[in-house]
Amino acid sequence: xxxxxxxxxxxxxxxxxxxxxxxxxxxxxxxxxxxxxxxxxxxxxxxxxxxxxxxxxxxxxxxxxxxxxxxxxxxxxxxxxxxxxxxxxxxxxxxxxxxxxxxxxxxxxxxxxxxxxxxxxxxxxxxxxxxxxxxxxxxxxxxxxxxxxxxxxxxxxxxxxxxxxxxxxxxxxxxxxxxxxxxxxxxxxxxxxxxxxxxxxxxxxxxxxxxxxxxxxxxxxxxxxxxxxxxxxxxxxxxxxxxxxxxxxxxxxxxxxxxxxxxx
Amino acid sequence: xxxxxxxxxxxxxxxxxxxxxxxxxxxxxxxxxxxxxxxxxxxxxxxxxxxxxxxxxxxxxxxxxxxxxxxxxxxxxxxxxxxxxxxxxxxxxxxxxxxxxxxxxxxxxxxxxxxxxxxxxxxxxxxxxxxxxxxxxxxxxxxxxxxxxxxxxxxxxxxxxxxxxxxxxxxxxxxxxxxxxxxxxxxxxxxxxxxxxxxxxxxxxxxxxxxxxxxxxxxxxxxxxxxxxxxxxxxxxxxxxxxxxxxxxxxxxxxxxxxxxxxx
Numbered sequence: 001x002x003x004x005x006x007x008x009x010x011x012x013x014x015x016x017x018x019x020x021x022x023x024x025x026x027x028x029x030x031x032x033x034x035x036x037x038x039x040x041x042x043x044x045x046x047x048x049x050x051x052x053x054x055x056x057x058x059x060x061x062x063x064x065x066x067x068x069x070x071x072x073x074x075x076x077x078x079x080x081x082x083x084x085x086x087x088x089x090x091x092x093x094x095x096x097x098x099x100x101x102x103x104x105x106x107x108x109x110x111x112x113x114x115x116x117x118x119x120x121x122x123x124x125x126x127x128x129x130x131x132x133x134x135x136x137x138x139x140x141x142x143x144x145x146x147x148x149x150x151x152x153x154x155x156x157x158x159x160x161x162x163x164x165x166x167x168x169x170x171x172x173x174x175x176x177x178x179x180x181x182x183x184x185x186x187x188x189x190x191x192x193x194x195x196x197x198x199x200x201x202x203x204x205x206x207x208x209x210x211x212x213x214x215x216x217x218x219x220x221x222x223x224x225x226x227x228x229x230x231x232x233x234x235x236x237x238x239x240x241x242x243x244x245x246x247x248x249x250x251x252x253x254x255x256x257x258x259x260x261x262x263x264x
Numbered sequence: 265x266x267x268x269x270x271x272x273x274x275x276x277x278x279x280x281x282x283x284x285x286x287x288x289x290x291x292x293x294x295x296x297x298x299x300x301x302x303x304x305x306x307x308x309x310x311x312x313x314x315x316x317x318x319x320x321x322x323x324x325x326x327x328x329x330x331x332x333x334x335x336x337x338x339x340x341x342x343x344x345x346x347x348x349x350x351x352x353x354x355x356x357x358x359x360x361x362x363x364x365x366x367x368x369x370x371x372x373x374x375x376x377x378x379x380x381x382x383x384x385x386x387x388x389x390x391x392x393x394x395x396x397x398x399x400x401x402x403x404x405x406x407x408x409x410x411x412x413x414x415x416x417x418x419x420x421x422x423x424x425x426x427x428x429x430x431x432x433x434x435x436x437x438x439x440x441x442x443x444x445x446x447x448x449x450x451x452x453x454x455x456x457x458x459x460x461x462x463x464x465x466x467x468x469x470x471x472x473x474x475x476x477x478x479x480x481x482x483x484x485x486x487x488x489x490x491x492x493x494x495x496x497x498x499x500x501x502x503x504x505x506x507x508x509x510x511x512x513x514x515x516x517x518x519x520x521x522x523x524x525x526x527x528x
Contacts, residue, residue: 038313039303044415046503049302145423148412151308159409159426166423239310 002225005030005233006214007061008070011053012040013243014147014184015072016250018095021211022070023232023254026218030229032064036263038237041147043116043183047079050118054080055087056264060235062088067223070214071095074115074182074206078122091217098209099180100128106178106202109133112171113140115182116147125182139174143167143183150188151246160189164196172197180204234258266489269294269497270478271325272334275317276304277507278411278448279336280514282359285475286334287496287518290482294493296328300527302501305411307380307447311343314382318344319351320528324499326352331487334478335359338379338446338470342386355481362473363444364392370442370466373397376435377404379446380411389446403438407431407447414452415510424453428460436461444468498522 006026008019012035019033036042036057042050054076058069069084069092071077077094084092103111103125111133113125120142129136146167149160171179179201181187187205194203218224232254236243240258247255270290272283276299283297300306300321306314318340322333333348333356335341341358348356367375367389375397377389384406393400410431413424435443443465445451451469458467482488496518500507504522511519 038309040308044304044506045302046505049502144416145409145412145418148409152408154409157430159423159430162423162426166421238313241310242308 001067002223004065004067005032006068006070007032007064007066008072009034009057009061010073010184011036011042013246013250016247017184017187017207018070018072018210020251021207022214025211025215028225028228028230030231032061032066032233034061034235035243036237037243042073042075043118045118050075051080051083055083058084058088060261060263062090070210072184074184075118078119078124093210093214093217095206095210096124096128098213099182099204099206100125100132102204102209103129103178103180104132108177109136110174110176111136111138112176112179113138113182114143114179114186117142117144119182125180137174139171139176141167141170146189147183147185150185155188156192160192161196164192168196176201178202178204181206232256235261237261237263265331266487268329268331269296270332270334271296271328271330272336273298273321273325274337274448275300275306277510277514280511281448281451281471282334282336282474284515285471286478289475289479292489292492292494294495296325296330296497298325298499299507300501301507306337306339307382309382314339315344315347319347322348322352324525324527326354334474336448338448339382342383342388357474357478357481359470359474360388360392362477363446363468363470364389364396366468366473367393367442367444368396372441373400374438374440375400375402376440376443377402377446378407378443378450381406381408383446389444401438403435403440405431405434410453411447411449414449419452420456424456425460428456432460440465442466442468445470496520499525501525501527
């Protein structure tokens with residue numbers, strides 16, 4: 001059992017930010033990554049459809065034999081965790097609880113959350129933050145243009161700055177001191193967001209927090225591999241060309257061969 | 265046979281522009297529309313995956329019994345027409361040939377084409393224009409941000425203007441007199457595009473041209489319904505909420521009940 005890999009899935013390439021942080025914290029573990037690139041994005045789709053896609057992605061990883069499932073997609077974490085935990089006899093970690101835990105350290109208790117429509121409409125970040133900090137004022141805003149801007153390579157373009165000014169206006173008005181980047185693509189926009197919000201606002205990257213939570217769980221439950229493995233494998237549901245190109249920007253040469261698979 | 269409906273499909277809601285034009289030109293025909301909203305968008309996915317999705321969408325419409333198939337999606341028209349024509353014993357019309365035919369009326373033979381990555385990378389517009397106008401200079405540019413901008417309702421926002429200035433730069437430099445809007449969402453950006461390009465550039469809307477081509481085929485092949493029908497039905501693959509909301513902006517009250525179906 002302990003020799004099994006950690007399975008990580010996302011709707012596409014963005015979850016590689018989570019993969020990278022886990023790889024750094026737990027370098028001896030085998031990691032399997034699945035990007036559902038034939039059906040990306042999840043963020044604009046209904047909760048029912050995202051739940052079905054997440055169950056199919058998780059079933060593929062479970063069939064490979066994994067000891068832990070990491071949902072590296074905010075939208076899937078927001079709507080599919082209960083169904084995943086019911087279906088699979090495995091620990092399942094999403095990205096929302098870890099991000100909320102970090103955000104709850106806010107000093108002025110005014111917290112911003114940005115994400116896809118699916119994530120924001122689910123209200124899960126708000127719930128998770130209020131569970132830890134009941135008096136928090138949470139301002140949650142969907143930012144649908146940030147993913148295409150990041151994928152276009154325009155994260156620091158004038159267009160991204162102008163878009164951020166528009167989306168972040170209610171967060172600035174609410175004088176937040178903490179902003180949760182509730183989508184795995186958003187860390188690519190970090191410089192632009194920080195510039196628009198000012199240096200006093202703390203940006204919370206769910207990828208880092210999730211990797212810390214995984215490492216903590218490994219210590220608590222003694223899940224670590226007895227000897228060094230460190231194998232990595234990458235799977236996608238569309239042809240791998242685009243994933244390989246964009247993925248290399250996230251992971252560099254760590255990104256090995258990417259194999260196309262059918263799921264669902 | 266003549267009593268059968270016309271089947272129209274797109275990856276999502278954008279094909280309703282084609283639906284609307286066909287409805288105006290052939291008001292007595294029954295129309296079935298399918299939006300593959302559970303897997304939208306097609307424009308960033310591989311040709312193989314888009315071909316498979318298009319075959320599944322067409323099979324659903326063929327099972328309803330249609331007399332003509334209209335591929336109201338530029339990406340699917342670019343990569344899936346040969347496979348669709350081979351599989352189904354029906355006339356199949358895409359949006360690329362009609363758009364190219366209109367563009368070939370360019371006076372200075374300098375023609376711009378904008379579309380998704382899938383459409384532009386396929387080279388099909390360039391081929392179709394060169395078949396009609398061999399000396400044409402065709403400048404084709406992918407504009408991935410235009411669809412999310414249109415869906416965000418920012419078609420006339422400063423962000424859209426700035427984005428258009430950047431994307432259209434090579435077309436302005438080439439002094440085009442005609443621009444093909446090679447994606448069903450782009451007509452929503454018409455004002456912004458015209459403003460950036462100047463009034464001397466003719467914008468070609470594939471939706472209008474495709475509807476004209478369908479009407480022409482009906483005359484040529486005697487496909488028209490003997491008596492007035494005019495029933496319309498709408499199907500999607502994700503839950504209909506979002507489609508109904510955005511679709512009403514395209515069609516108004518013509519958009520009747522939308523039914524979710526499973527395909528593939």
